[in-house]
């Protein structure tokens with residue numbers, strides 16, 4: 001589904017991504033672990049096309065998309081959520097979701113019909129809102145919504161495009177244990193054929209949902225394995241106990 | 249986002265009806281003002297579509313306006329084409345020009361966007377100013393109005409032409425309102441709000457920017473072609489960049505991102521221009537003062553402020569029952 005081959009990225013003299021390769025099978029859930037500044041977000045930016053790699057390629061469904069724009073990859077079914085909320089602040093939760101659904105379904109180019117009155121769009125909005133526990137907050141203006149609501153909308157926007165590959169950058173960052181639990185449940189209930197790559201600091205959640213784990217350190221893949229192998233890996237433990245940021 | 253609220257519908261009806269009544273009972277001079285205001289309203293609404301909803305503050309709408317006037321003038325006065333053919337051609341050419349501006353500038357933002365649109369506008373101005381065959385600085389006269397005598401209307405009568413232009417402005421409002429309510433317009437607002445996220449959701453930004461600028465440009469071109477028919481004379485002064493500046497002032501005065509507000513702004517602007525200049529040459533000073541007051545008072549513009557007050561009042565009256573959603577934020 002999604003494949004990285006020898007991805008490298010340097011900012012000036014700083015090597016942030018160093019020869020990263022991995023391949024996601026259809027329906028695979030992979031968690032990326034790594035300390036602050038390990039290059040996790042940068043890797044996401046390379047995968048979705050917000051950054052261009054210094055070397056290496058990205059493949060999506062077998063096509064080389066290394067030179068394809070962000071929007072082209074999104075149209076191919078690649079969606080991402082951001083580490084820092086990146087929403088349409090002046091609009092309501094419903095309007096936010098409507099933009100995502102309309103764009104993904106090609107209805108954003110409609111010249112005559114009101115997308116907010118479209119039955120299919122509204123059905124998807126209601127579905128997604130239920131998934132990310134936003135059903136009661138649909139008419140809240142995002143800029144005045146509580147952080148938790150905005151955090152859920154961040155993932156909701158990505159989900160609303162109906163992706164086949166979903167990249168989530170620390171979806172639970174800054175939220176309380178209750179919401180982490182709810183998010184855990186959400187991950188368990190998403191369709192099995194949805195391929196997911198998740199950057200997650202919460203170890204319990206990460207190792208429970210993951211099929212495979214990739215650990216990044218200083219831009220390099222230093223470990224790859226199953227959750228069990230991760231738990232028993234001395235290397236991971238060393239990095240982990242070496243004081244990386246975790247609320248686990 | 250754009251919502252056709254009851255307040256907006258009432259405001260539109262008020263403008264159209266009071267405009268027509270005023271045109272009927274006033275004299276020739278008053279009708280000239282009505283026509284000028286209606287044409288300026290069309291230009292201002294076209295600008296509000298891209299600036300207020302798409303976040304693209306254009307400084308070339310004056311040039312597009314002038315371009316529409318010149319295309320119409322060239323085709324009718326010089327080439328003898330029927331105004332009925334010349335009008336759609338003028339609209340198409342200005343729309344095409346708008347598409348080019350919107351496409352080329354789609355990767356720029358902020359001050360760079362504004363400066364690039366200014367450069368496009370100056371380009372058109374210089375070309376027309378330098379063209380000896382178009383009369384250069386002296387302009388071009390003898391531009392005909394559309395002949396509607398077949399349906400019994402004499403367009404050379406200022407009242408008939410005035411009502412025609414008012415209705416044209418109302419139609420333009422309805423057209424833009426429909427586009428802003430449709431998927432396209434909603435995406436435009438999303439684009440203004442967060443371009444990065446729109447791309448991440450899969451939107452090909454440049455197409456939307458170019459298309460919205462094309463629609464806006466075509467409407468500005470229509471305003472220009474109507475202005476050419478109104479005065480029956482055109483000159484490069486129609487394309488000077490200060491015309492774009494004035495249009496922007498009108499939009500902000502009336503209420504950026506309210507669509508009907510700029511129409512109010514146009515009425516106020518034309519009124520101040522003619523009435524105040526009776527007493528003093530410093531009418532720009534008065535306009536400037538009014539502009540500063542509206543901006544300081546919360547940047548909603550005259551209409552935006554009014555709508556805000558009316559909606560608050562209705563809210564109070566109806567207790568906590570919420571009205572149709574307001575769109576102060578779009």
Ligand SMILES: Nc1ncnc2c1ncn2[C@@H]1O[C@H](COP(=O)(O)OP(=O)(O)OP(=O)(O)O)[C@@H](O)[C@H]1O
Pocket residue numbers: 011014016034035036037038039040041042043083
């Ligand atoms: N645009 C940029 N220009 C220069 N340096 C950058 C840029 N983006 C990221 N970096 C640097 O690259 C390194 C990796 O950053 P990145 O955000 O990918 O880390 P991360 O693993 O996501 O960290 P965190 O856990 O804090 O989110 C950091 O040292 C960061 O300062």
Ligand SMILES: [Mg+2]
Pocket residue numbers: 040041042083
């Ligand atoms: Mg990060």
